[in-house]
Amino acid sequence: MRFVVYKSGASALSQVWRWRLVAANGKTIADSAEGYYSKADCLHGIELVKGTNVLTPVVEV
Incomplete structure (x- = not known):
């Protein structure tokens, strides 16, 4: 597995950082679900x- x-974002002004967790078979198994304004x-x-x-x-809810 690896984090990517x-x-x-559509334009440079609206771009945000995101992450996804990718399994060895290339399938995404989790993602950030939100954008971050900074890479940190x-x-x-x-x-x-x-x-x-x-x-x-x-x-359970």
């Missing part, structure tokens, strides 16, 4: 996801 960081914020979002583990609760 990229810019998206995008990378921080990735670190938050990487910080989850088996102790992270799963909640």
